[in-house]
Amino acid sequence: MNVFDPQETAFLLHRVVGIDRLLQTPRYAHLDVETLDGVFDSAAAVAERYFLNHHRISDTEEPEVVDGRVVLPAAVGEACHAYVEAGLMRLQQPLDDGGMQLPWSAAMAVASFFQAANISTQAYLTLTAAAGNLLAKYGTQAQQQRYLEPMREGRFFGTMALSEPQAGSSLADIRTAATPNPDGSYSITGTKQWISGGEHELTENIVHLVLAKIKGAPAGVRGISLFIVPRYRVEEDGRPGADNHVRLVSLLHKMGYRGITSTILGFGEAGQCQGFLVGEPHQGLKYMFHMMNEARIGVGLSAAALAYAGYRHSLDYARTRLQGRAPDAKDPATPMRPIIEHADVRHQLLRQKAFAEGGLALALDCAALCDDVETATTPQAQDDLLLLLDLLTPIAKAWPSQFCLEANSLAIQVLGGYGYTRDYPVEQYYRDNRLNAIHEGTNGIQGLDLLGRKVHAGGGRALQLLGERIAATVAQARAAAQSAPADTAAALTAHAQQLEQATARLAEVTAHLARLGAQDPRIMLVDSSQYLTLFGHTVVAWLWLRQALAAQAALNAGAGVREAYYRGKLAACRYFFRWELPTALALADVLVTPDDVILALDTEGMAP
């Protein structure tokens, strides 16, 4: 059972996302395709051996507090140890610092294996990597020496501590306070909630990256600073020392994603809690957004990875489970057939494939855009890439966390009653995946971000840049149709036209809403989640057309034993354009019709 598949990853990265272009840049000149694929294969082996092995245990043996200490299954610690030993904490570390200096997109491809194998256990490690990336970018050399290096060694793990009980999505309203001390440190007081990995004994120390307000700071998000707050103070020799007064108030108990501790933390309640400012005061949100934007793409990737895991399980089941007969073969004396022969099961599998592989392509494409931003050779190119990346980030987070959850529901449905039991993993994927629409900014927040900010960025340049890329794919599809077999040529031509029309329609809807927004932002934003769905489906249609083009190119080149696989890509692309894009486009007509229900709603009457 492949719940993740390096061959699928290789197709997406090399042939669709095109990360090989990064290998032409000076930063990644030390890499080649074979090296990358070798990293993927060895990471996949670690994921299978040390993470997949306790997938169910992560769910059934939830973290608990025993005698004041958080207890986890032994397999979690073993997995983290194996991950560190395999060098996977050093994927992005600079070469001259002893790391592998991989592109982030390659690191994300690796992450997707671990997300599929064990979403909870990998979260301790990817949170640490994300915190490490932030310190690598904004921390001082001394801070990096003291906190980042032990994270890379796996001695310290990291967290991001943003939310508070009274301010879930509203960071402007956080109350955690930072008071300057004479030695340049700060005293931190307050409460944080939903902090993943906020307490455990997997490592010697935990490095919390905490948003707090320095006394006298401006109100709202402009007054937020970022602090390193270790659980234990770090001595001069680098070892953890005295308690830094970060108290575990309680563990939270979730529907899924149970293996990683979700915590409420109290800072500085019983004694001084020292925090160390990262960068400049009041710039904390900017720094954190560097981490959060990567985290958002990571959330989308994990949603897709879980969808892929469920897809492969249900595909395997559908190929072997015998049940029923064809509609035109009702004689009960004839043998039953594998359920994959039933049309409705094929729908359920193709829809999963369309969502899972579409989601993987979307997240990896955004990850590669991050790499492009970092390796851009001119400021103008970098600005453009950043605009495009910022535009796509809310989609990369929200779209998979909505539709890849639906994929997990379909996986259950393929297995029927068995899928609903805890004897099969598909129900756990469904429960685990339900978090992804909530954390790192709810999908509602992503819709507001997209329609309220991102599509208008650069005076509309972001949308124009996306349109240019889509137009290039459309042109490629028309060109490819020239040399494709008749059946595929007709499909590619039709897809190209559909995508062109959808993109034009999206631009019209956007312009219409922008005009409304000039008068009243409330009217513009009233249906922002539905706008995000329309936008997301259009983007994923684009990614599916790119997958189809890559598959057809491979077929043209002579695919050998992989021929069926590439034809499967063409089929999934057709499925998306047949069923998904048209139903999403129906939203466009509603979006340009004035709202007559939401803004004027009398909420008193919602129930007797």
Next chain:
Amino acid sequence: MNVFDPQETAFLLHRVVGIDRLLQTPRYAHLDVETLDGVFDSAAAVAERYFLNHHRISDTEEPEVVDGRVVLPAAVGEACHAYVEAGLMRLQQPLDDGGMQLPWSAAMAVASFFQAANISTQAYLTLTAAAGNLLAKYGTQAQQQRYLEPMREGRFFGTMALSEPQAGSSLADIRTAATPNPDGSYSITGTKQWISGGEHELTENIVHLVLAKIKGAPAGVRGISLFIVPRYRVEEDGRPGADNHVRLVSLLHKMGYRGITSTILGFGEAGQCQGFLVGEPHQGLKYMFHMMNEARIGVGLSAAALAYAGYRHSLDYARTRLQGRAPDAKDPATPMRPIIEHADVRHQLLRQKAFAEGGLALALDCAALCDDVETATTPQAQDDLLLLLDLLTPIAKAWPSQFCLEANSLAIQVLGGYGYTRDYPVEQYYRDNRLNAIHEGTNGIQGLDLLGRKVHAGGGRALQLLGERIAATVAQARAAAQSAPADTAAALTAHAQQLEQATARLAEVTAHLARLGAQDPRIMLVDSSQYLTLFGHTVVAWLWLRQALAAQAALNAGAGVREAYYRGKLAACRYFFRWELPTALALADVLVTPDDVILALDTEGMAP
């Protein structure tokens, strides 16, 4: 917190479904509206006191086998006892037999309270009621005396035992065998799976209604007979006696719906298992379908009841939780507002309301149709009503189990991170509700039933009858628009036109598919689930227009303190017609476009 609401039920039953017409029939002449509402109120009190009280316990204290006996939380037994004591097992029992002789629709309204309060515990009782209804219809007087009366007394509970491990959805392939004994009984051997309530110690005995094949019977579904198979043989004095060799092979452990035992049962393994034929040999499926059709409507109702419970929780949360500010009020010094003020949260609430109350209306309307069938005064009227009921039954089962699950997901989303924790009940509703798309025939089976059989029944008469009823509602809406305020008049007129067009489009799609089916049923049925969605949304749009008409009529009559509530109905109706019906209608265009992906799929290529 009202997770169910007799006032909502009263609105739907009296003003939308119109069950008061039943009170004009001789069978229900002993009832009046006040009596019915009194039954609802007292049943609601039982549901709140004895069922809602252990909602979470039903999830956390799953049934387990201890020393060979199934152990349940004490609250389950107490609840069942209170239910029986309140006379709720006798709701449908004939008057002259000591019962209340209520219409089934009224009994279902009562059931919906218990479904919302505790889906698992009520299942022991509603399964028993359903088994009892079957025996009341098809059992001999002696069988009724021996098995039915103790069920009404709550001394015996009932099950329906259809599925087998190798034949989940495919009843033609069941293997359980019945061998005639000289005394007229049968010896039953075989294995049944997914039997809810298949083992417990809540009652003295369990009456399994088992599908089995008598040796020499025709192959397939035409060779299936129905048997009463008690867990303990029943002595002449009515008391349970010797073990009848129905062995609990194992309990199944599910994602949700955990409080009712789901079992694998072995019949006749270690000794003779006696079964008693119900009705004629080989007619078992026909009898069972009487129960299954009611059960399918019951599944739809329970999906809607769970959606309603989640809706009310999230509504309550949204009214009190403070978070964020308006898009045009970004000053962080202004106070935060209740999240119900945010447009996206309103979407999430209205969508839940549209699905939950639409689903309740659909299930109750079908239940009242069952009553109409029973009270019809001419064979022609009865035939017509049965055609219409049969047409709507797969929709009543599948539509709520798909969209009311989505409602539960939205309830989680409104609560954000809190909704994902087990501290709030919304995540449990979501897990519990996920079963409903699977049991009593998966939704895929319902789609095949609808498009493969029901829409063609009576040479298209079923569809014609539905069309006539919808046309009548459309005409009422146009008439009501004449006397409604301008705003509502415009909405009603637009809804009437939309519904008329959707119904016409549905008829076109159906005729198109029927033509295809004449050539090849595989081609007709390839997208049957998507057809069911289109059909379901059209039917629910009809039910929403009926709700709007009832609300407007109440407003015209002077609604007093209930004015806001009726306006809420108008708003939810607008929401459904604005967002739901158009996106479902987009499926129609796809359904009439030839399939180019499902039937020709090379399934080898679905993964690398």
